[in-house]
Amino acid sequence: MEIDIQFLWAFLVGGGICVIGQLLMDLTTLTPAHVMTILVCTGAVLDGFGLYEPLIKFAGAGASVPITSFGNALVHGAMAEAQQHGLIGIITGIFEVTSAGISAAIVFSFLASLIFRPRG
Amino acid sequence: MKQGPKDKVAYKKMAQRHTPKKPVMANCIKAFLVGGMICLLGQFLQGFYIAYFGFNERSASNPTVATLVFIAVLLTGLGVYDRIGQWAGAGSAVPVTGFANAMSSAALEHRSEGYVLGVGGQMFKVAGPVIVFGTVAAFFVALIKQILTMLS
Numbered sequence: 001m002e003i004d005i006q007f008l009w010a011f012l013v014g015g016g017i018c019v020i021g022q023l024l025m026d027l028t029t030l031t032p033a034h035v036m037t038i039l040v041c042t043g044a045v046l047d048g049f050g051l052y053e054p055l056i057k058f059a060g061a062g063a064s065v066p067i068t069s070f071g072n073a074l075v076h077g078a079m080a081e082a083q084q085h086g087l088i089g090i091i092t093g094i095f096e097v098t099s100a101g102i103s104a105a106i107v108f109s110f111l112a113s114l115i116f117r118p119r120g
Numbered sequence: 121m122k123q124g125p126k127d128k129v130a131y132k133k134m135a136q137r138h139t140p141k142k143p144v145m146a147n148c149i150k151a152f153l154v155g156g157m158i159c160l161l162g163q164f165l166q167g168f169y170i171a172y173f174g175f176n177e178r179s180a181s182n183p184t185v186a187t188l189v190f191i192a193v194l195l196t197g198l199g200v201y202d203r204i205g206q207w208a209g210a211g212s213a214v215p216v217t218g219f220a221n222a223m224s225s226a227a228l229e230h231r232s233e234g235y236v237l238g239v240g241g242q243m244f245k246v247a248g249p250v251i252v253f254g255t256v257a258a259f260f261v262a263l264i265k266q267i268l269t270m271l272s
Contacts, residue, residue, distance in 0.1 A: 006163065007160060007163050007164075010156075010159045010160055010162070010163035011156040011157070011159060011160045011163075012156065013159070014155050014156050014158065014159025014160070014162075014215065015151070015152035015153065015155045015156030015159070015211075016152070017155065017214060018151040018152060018154070018155025018156070018210050018211045018214045018215070019148045019151050019152045019155070019210070021151065021155075021210035021213065021214040022144075022147050022148050022150075022151035022152075022209050022210035022211070023144070023148065024210075025209065025210055026142045026144045026147055026148075027144065032210075032213050032246075033246055033249050033250070035210070035213075035214075036213065036214070036218070036219070036249075036250045037249050037250055037253045037254075039214060040250050040253060040254035040257070041253055041254065041257040043254075044254060044257040044258040044261050045257065045261060047261065048261035048262075048264065048265055056181075059159075060162075060163050060166060060177075061159050061160070061161075061162030061163035061165075061166050061181070061184060062156075062159040062160075062162075062163065064162070064166075064181040064184070064185070065158060065159045065162040065184070065185070065188065065215045065216055065217075066155070066159070066214050066215050066216070067214055067215065067216060067218065067219055067250065068214075069181075069216075070216070070219070070250070070254055071254045071257060071258055074254055074255060074257075074258030075258045075261050075262050075265075078258055078259065078262035079262050079265060079266065082262060082266045083269075086266075086270075087263070087266060087267075090259060090262045090263055090266060091259075094255060094258055094259060094262070095255075097182075099182075100182040100183070100185050100186045101182075101185045101186065101189060101216055101219070102251070104185070104186040104189040104190065104220075105189050105193070105219060105220045105223045105224075105247070106223070106243070108189060108190055108193040108194075108220070108224065109193055109220070109223045109224035109226075109227040109243055110227060110239060110243070111193075112193050112194070112196065112197040112224045112227060112228060113224075113227040113228055113231050113235070113239045115197060116196075116197035116198070116228055117228070117231075118225075118228040118229050118231065
């Protein structure tokens with residue numbers, strides 16, 4: 001039963017974060033790139049205050065799939081490495097957790113450009 | 121003709137009258153539904169990786185993100201994702217799939233300029249700012265946090 005509830009929260013929280021993004025796009029003159037940038041920085045700052053990790057625990061993929069978790073993961077990788085190696089660890093560890101998302105996006109996008117033709 | 125501040129205000133008013141009003145409420149509902157669905161799919165994938173591949177709750181989000189990225193790139197290549205995006209707005213742009221879509225659609229779009237300058241050079245045109253500002257913000261947040269823990 002506990003898992004079922006998390007599915008509901010994943011939907012609600014994930015949708016809620018997207019609504020925040022939509023409001024930023026519709027009510028201001030910000031471009032989508034600006035909105036994404038703001039959300040990523042927000043995720044990083046929220047993790048700085050230790051607020052994003054509880055949200056992931058609570059909503060699962062609802063918090064880890066939106067782009068805000070990218071900022072959170074950057075801080076997390078940096079902090080994990082910094083605890084082991086001191087300040088230099090921030091630089092060496094910053095991409096540790098986000099490696100999956102970035103490398104997957106680069107490799108798959110490149111392969112897609114070999115296979116597909118642009119549409120629309 | 122001299123233009124005073126009054127003309128500027130009048131122009132702004134006129135422009136506002138003629139700009140079509142955005143259906144904010146409808147857009148938000150669409151964004152909520154599609155964004156929620158993508159996260160729900162992520163939750164299913166995460167459960168799948170935990171149950172069958174021995175990941176724990178913390179580490180499962182990496183393969184989940186990679187899978188979502190793969191799906192998004194595939195749908196972009198097939199021309200489906202951008203059609204979803206037109207309907208869903210932020211609902212398909214804010215999840216990590218939107219990030220993958222931004223990269224792969226830029227890669228496809230600039231393919232005609234060659235693989236090095238087109239695909240390689242333009243792939244990060246939209247996704248680049250997200251990485252740059254995310255990394256810089258994360259650097260300073262981590263720096264402050266680390267210094268505070270070192271002091272205490």
